[in-house]
Amino acid sequence: MTIKEEMEALGRARLMGIAERWYDQLVEGQIPSISLPTRTKHNIEYDDASEVWKYGDRESVRSAQTAKGASHLLKMAYVIGFLKQQLAENRSSTLREMYYISEGWKGAKFGAQDESNRVVEDLEILTDIQREIYHLRPEEDGASIFGPIRIREKTRRGVQEIHCQDNVGETGYQIPNNVDALEFLDHDAKFVIALETGGMYARLIENGFDEEYGAALVHLKGQPARSTRRLLKRIHEEFGLPVVVFTDGDPWSYRIYASVAYGSIKAAHMSELLATPQAQFIGVQPSDIRDYDLPADHLSEQDVAALKAELTDPRFATDYWREQIALQLQMGLKSEQQAFAARGLDFVTREYLPARLSEMGVL
Amino acid sequence: MTIKEEMEALGRARLMGIAERWYDQLVEGQIPSISLPTRTKHNIEYDDASEVWKYGDRESVRSAQTAKGASHLLKMAYVIGFLKQQLAENRSSTLREMYYISEGWKGAKFGAQDESNRVVEDLEILTDIQREIYHLRPEEDGASIFGPIRIREKTRRGVQEIHCQDNVGETGYQIPNNVDALEFLDHDAKFVIALETGGMYARLIENGFDEEYGAALVHLKGQPARSTRRLLKRIHEEFGLPVVVFTDGDPWSYRIYASVAYGSIKAAHMSELLATPQAQFIGVQPSDIRDYDLPADHLSEQDVAALKAELTDPRFATDYWREQIALQLQMGLKSEQQAFAARGLDFVTREYLPARLSEMGVL
Numbered sequence: 001m002t003i004k005e006e007m008e009a010l011g012r013a014r015l016m017g018i019a020e021r022w023y024d025q026l027v028e029g030q031i032p033s034i035s036l037p038t039r040t041k042h043n044i045e046y047d048d049a050s051e052v053w054k055y056g057d058r059e060s061v062r063s064a065q066t067a068k069g070a071s072h073l074l075k076m077a078y079v080i081g082f083l084k085q086q087l088a089e090n091r092s093s094t095l096r097e098m099y100y101i102s103e104g105w106k107g108a109k110f111g112a113q114d115e116s117n118r119v120v121e122d123l124e125i126l127t128d129i130q131r132e133i134y135h136l137r138p139e140e141d142g143a144s145i146f147g148p149i150r151i152r153e154k155t156r157r158g159v160q161e162i163h164c165q166d167n168v169g170e171t172g173y174q175i176p177n178n179v180d181a182l183e184f185l186d187h188d189a190k191f192v193i194a195l196e197t198g199g200m201y202a203r204l205i206e207n208g209f210d211e212e213y214g215a216a217l218v219h220l221k222g223q224p225a226r227s228t229r230r231l232l233k234r235i236h237e238e239f240g241l242p243v244v245v246f247t248d249g250d251p252w253s254y255r256i257y258a259s260v261a262y263g264s265i266k267a268a269h270m271s272e273l274l275a276t277p278q279a280q281f282i283g284v285q286p287s288d289i290r291d292y293d294l295p296a297d298h299l300s301e302q303d304v305a306a307l308k309a310e311l312t313d314p315r316f317a318t319d320y321w322r323e324q325i326a327l328q329l330q331m332g333l334k335s336e337q338q339a340f341a342a343r344g345l346d347f348v349t350r351e352y353l354p355a356r357l358s359e360m361g362v363l
Numbered sequence: 364m365t366i367k368e369e370m371e372a373l374g375r376a377r378l379m380g381i382a383e384r385w386y387d388q389l390v391e392g393q394i395p396s397i398s399l400p401t402r403t404k405h406n407i408e409y410d411d412a413s414e415v416w417k418y419g420d421r422e423s424v425r426s427a428q429t430a431k432g433a434s435h436l437l438k439m440a441y442v443i444g445f446l447k448q449q450l451a452e453n454r455s456s457t458l459r460e461m462y463y464i465s466e467g468w469k470g471a472k473f474g475a476q477d478e479s480n481r482v483v484e485d486l487e488i489l490t491d492i493q494r495e496i497y498h499l500r501p502e503e504d505g506a507s508i509f510g511p512i513r514i515r516e517k518t519r520r521g522v523q524e525i526h527c528q529d530n531v532g533e534t535g536y537q538i539p540n541n542v543d544a545l546e547f548l549d550h551d552a553k554f555v556i557a558l559e560t561g562g563m564y565a566r567l568i569e570n571g572f573d574e575e576y577g578a579a580l581v582h583l584k585g586q587p588a589r590s591t592r593r594l595l596k597r598i599h600e601e602f603g604l605p606v607v608v609f610t611d612g613d614p615w616s617y618r619i620y621a622s623v624a625y626g627s628i629k630a631a632h633m634s635e636l637l638a639t640p641q642a643q644f645i646g647v648q649p650s651d652i653r654d655y656d657l658p659a660d661h662l663s664e665q666d667v668a669a670l671k672a673e674l675t676d677p678r679f680a681t682d683y684w685r686e687q688i689a690l691q692l693q694m695g696l697k698s699e700q701q702a703f704a705a706r707g708l709d710f711v712t713r714e715y716l717p718a719r720l721s722e723m724g725v726l
Contacts (some may be wrong), residue, residue, distance in 0.1 A: 024366035092569060094562040097704035103658050104705065139562050144537065155533045156571065162532065169525065170518045174507065174534040177565075199457040199502050206455060208519065215504075287597050342467065 004180055007133045014127035014135075015080045020189070022073065026232060030181070032073055033063035036125055037269070044268055051277035053262045053315060055269060068080070070108070072119075074190075078108040079119050084135040092135030095120065099270035125269040132178040132226070136190055143228040146172030146205055147216030148188035149235070154181055161185070170205065179230040184238050191362050192235055193353075195283070196247035196256055200337050200348070207349040213363065221309050223256055226267065229274040232260060236276045242362050243276050246353075249284030249294075251306035251325075251335035254316070257281045262315040282356050286328035289335045292352070295332035295342050303334060367543055370496045375450050377490035378443045378497075383419040387435065390533040395436055396426035399488055400632070407631055407677055414640035416625045416678060418488075418632060419518065434470070435482075441471040442482050446497040450525035455498030477615065488632040495589070506591040509535030509568055510579030512598070517544055525549070527579070533568065535580070542593040545603050553577035554725050555598055556645070556716075559610035559619055561587060563700045563711070576650035579604070586619055589630065592637040595623060599639045605725050606639050611718075612647030612657075614669035614688075617679070620644045625678040645719050649691035652698045655715070666697060670697050686692035 022032040037055035039042060045056040064070035080295070082101065086092060093101070098120075099113040112114040120131050150163045164173040176182065193202045193215050201219040204210065210217055216235065221229060236243050245260050247253035253272065258264075261279040263271030289296050299307070307325050310316045328334070340348040357363040385395040396637070400406060400418035408419040427433035434473065445464065456464070461474040461483075473479040473589065483494050513526045514524075527536040556572060556578050558564045564582040567573065573580055579598065583591060599606050608623050610616035624642040626634030652659050662670070670688050673679045692699070703711040720726040 075379075091708060093704070093708055094565065094701065096699075097702050097708065100658055100702055100704040101708075137562070137565060139560065145460050153532045156568070157528060158532070160532060165520060167523070167530070169516045169537060170539050171537040174532060174537050174551060176533050197502065197660060199459050201502070202455075202457065203460070205519070272502060295463055336459075338457065339463055340458050341456070341463040345456055345460065346466075348604070 001164065004133075007129065007180070010086050011127055011129040011133045012084060014100070014129060015123065018123075018126055019077060019080055022077075030064050033061055033065075033069075034073070034076075034122070034126060035061040036122055039265070039268070041265055041313065045312065047271075050272050050279050052271035052275040053268060054271055059255060067228075071144055075102070075105075075108045075115075076119050076122065078102065078105045079116070079123065083136070085227045090135075091190060092137055094137045094139055095131075096139055098136065121158045121266075121269070123149060128269075130226070130270055130273060132180065132230075137177045138225060142173045143221045143225055144172040144201070144219045145175060145216060145231065146201070146219075147192075147210045148214065148240075149216050150185040150187065151181040152185055165210065172201075172205070172219070175225075175227050175231050177227050178226050179234060180309070182231075182234075184235060187216070187235075187239050188214065189216040189239070189240070189241055191242045191244060191357070192216045192232065194218045194220050194224070194228075194232060194243065194245045194260060196220050196253055196277075196335075197337060200246065203338075203345065204349060207346060209247075209349045209353070212349075213354070213357075218258075220245075220247075220256060224260060225276055226270070229260055229276075232279070233274060233276045235280065243279040244282040244360065244362060245279055245355070246282045246337060247284065248334070248336045249286060249289055249328075250299075250336075251310055253284075254310060254321075255279075255306075258313070258315045280360055280362070282338070282353070282360065284335050284337050286324045286331060286333075288352075289333055290327070290331065292340070292343070294335040294339040296335045296339070299332050299334055304329065367496075367541075370492065370543070371450050371535075374490055374492040374496045375447060377492060378446055378486065381486075381489055381553070382440060382443055385440075394426050394428050396424055396428075396432075397436070397439070397485070398424040399485055402631070402697070403511065404628055407628060409677065410634075413635050415634035415638040416631060417634055425702065438465070438468070438471045438473065438478075439482050439485065440467045441465065442486065446486070449498045453498075455500060457500045457502055458494075459502055461499065467656075484632070485522070486630070487660060493589070493631075495543065495593075495632055497523060498541075499541045501588060506538045506584045506588055507535040507564070507582045508538060508579060508594065509564070510555070510573045510580075511577065512579050512602075513548040515548055515551065518665065528573065534566075535568070536624060538588075538590050538594050540588075540590050542590050542597060545594075545597075547598060548578070550598075550602050550604070551577065552579045552602070552604055552721070553606040554607060555579045555581060557581045557583050557587070557591075557595060557606065557608045557623060557642075558700075559583050559616055560700060563609065565677075566701075566708065567712060570709060571715070572712045575712075576717070576720070583608075583619060583623075584612075587623060589633070589637055592623055592639075595642070596637060596639045599641060607641040607645040607723065607725060608642055609645045609700060609719070610647065611697070611699045612652055612691075613662075613699075614666055614673055616647075617673060617688075618669075621676070621678045643723055643725070645716070645723065647698050647700050647702070649687045649694065651715075652696055653690070653694065655703070655706070657698040657702040659694075659698045659702070660693050662673040662691070662697055664710045667692065 038058040043058040099116040245257045263275035400419040406421040462479040626638035
């Protein structure tokens with residue numbers, strides 16, 4: 001069995017285990033229930049072993065004692081049945097499709113997709129298996145990688161071996177939804193740089209930054225999809241390559257870095273699979289806005305509120321971030337990564353990135 | 364010279380022509396000016412020859428008589444110089460980067476990116492050359508194609524020949540920004556189906572719809588980028604393949620179809636390059652919502668307003684659209700393309716699409 005098949009078998013067994021437990025509870029005259037960690041910022045704890053943020057001990061119990069709880073367990077039972085069928089038939093579907101499929105589930109029909117997504121997250125936590133293994137896709141992904149890395153992908157049309165510089169178009173290799181269906185064969189890279197915007201990704205490709213510095217370029221497309229974070233994690237682990245993250249210089253972009261490095265609150269149960277704690281933030285740093293006198297916009301009220309929220313976010317509880325965020329609040333400014341273009345189209349690849357990379361000990 | 368090089372030489376000459384005309388105007392003691400077609404829905408006319416909607420005769424003149432007009436021409440002069448340099452150095456940049464580069468243009472600095480984008484559109488109209496030829500990129504593109512089509516792409520690393528089924532990952536071939544740098548070599552397709560959502564694109568790939576029906580699948584990613592529309596136009600013209608468009612069943616999605624078939628008001632000056640007048644709308648039709656009893660949402664006030672606006676949009680001035688829009692306003696409902704999943708994951712590829720395609724005479 002391949003790792004993928006083993007994971008699927010394990011997932012199937014654990015899904016069935018949830019239903020069996022309900023059966024036993026009923027047989028023993030108990031009320032069927034499940035218990036899940038509370039999913040709030042206050043129930044996230046740093047795990048020394050894995051170096052990522054995970055849910056703490058606070059749990060909330062859902063039982064069939066109330067009509068609301070019973071309906072929740074009923075819906076979960078239908079989803080378990082649906083996923084079991086997908087695994088049996090080797091089919092897949094989007095989260096949106098599953099929501100529509102519930103139209104046929106009578107009393108277990110979902111009122112909104114948030115609700116069905118939530119049940120999927122619950123099942124990920126209960127089985128400790130990510131939804132990709134159950135063949136559940138998000139709507140969109142389409143992030144890309146361009147660099148000296150050779151991968152093997154099993155597609156419906158057989159196995160493809162693709163070199164992410166030599167066998168791809170100028171936009172690179174598009175990351176599939178289930179990264180665990182990929183094999184990373186070999187590479188000639190020194191580090192991985194993850195980029196928030198398509199503009200900067202194209203800039204580094206055009207300037208030949210990948211060749212000159214042995215960089216594997218990954219386009220995050222804003223807040224990265226799970227598949228993109230999983231890819232970064234696997235490249236880091238399997239090739240032992242350093243990962244740096246280059247985003248805009250605003251509070252929302254810092255959260256993009258945080259989700260790569262420490263995982264997101266929403267998917268804290270997947271942190272070990274998705275997070276790359278060793279990933280370093282390269283910029284745009286508030287101090288860069290000052291030091292390079294970058295074109296900047298004034299912080300909006302929402303920006304200021306987001307920065308202040310980050311000061312209480314465990315993922316930003318370091319001296320580095322406290323200083324940078326304090327500086328930004330004091331300056332009242334934010335800059336985009338493409339603002340470096342004000343100093344010429346080559347400045348970012350000839351001056352800024354090399355300087356930062358050696359400063360960070362990557363080059 | 365390749366077609367691309369010829370276009371670039373032509374573009375360069377026409378850009379210079381604008382500046383030369385200003386020079387001559389000054390020498391002759393006239394006030395420098397440019398005149399452009401008025402860009403509103405009311406100045407769009409159907410062009411029988413090309414079968415697309417284009418700007419009519421209404422023109423607005425911009426002259427240096429006023430400080431505002433003079434500053435506009437100054438900025439345009441700087442952009443012309445910048446594009447001339449990009450062509451000379453074979454460099455490219457994003458619209459965003461050009462906006463930032465104007466930081467160094469003193470009095471010609473743009474106040475916002477809308478303004479610099481607008482000047483680029485003006486230059487496209489004045490030179491009748493699209494910005495891609497001047498190496499100006501948008502921020503993002505990343506739409507994809509999956510199907511029996513073989514293309515040749517010239518990249519920084521040499522020429523790649525790619526079969527869009529056999530040499531790509533499961534997400535297909537990512538469409539580059541400048542489609543005119545591609546050659547379409549040969550194909551084994553019967554038609555092209557353009558899809559609004561990534562969910563439906565993945566559904567058709569998983570269900571093997573491309574193989575079973577000889578379909579080339581194009582993911583529009585919502586309102587399609589110019590590169591995606593250019594690709595559809597070229598495949599239709601060069602391979603003589605029918606193009607059908609499959610979107611959600613709401614007024615915003617009908618505009619996606621309209622921009623593929625008739626061009627957009629914003630880019631009416633590019634209609635001949637971007638629009639595929641023979642493209643047919645496959646669905647989701649309001650009558651489908653009724654006939655298939657699809658899961659639907661109620662129309663919002665904005666939806667109703669948008670539908671009514673479409674009744675006065677020349678691009679929707681056909682009996683077919685009047686009937687469908689009238690029916691939708693009467694039902695007060697809209698459905699997404701993935702709503703077909705309520706009838707099972709195969710319904711859309713086994714029942715709906717084949718029925719519609721033969722109805723439309725494509726199959």
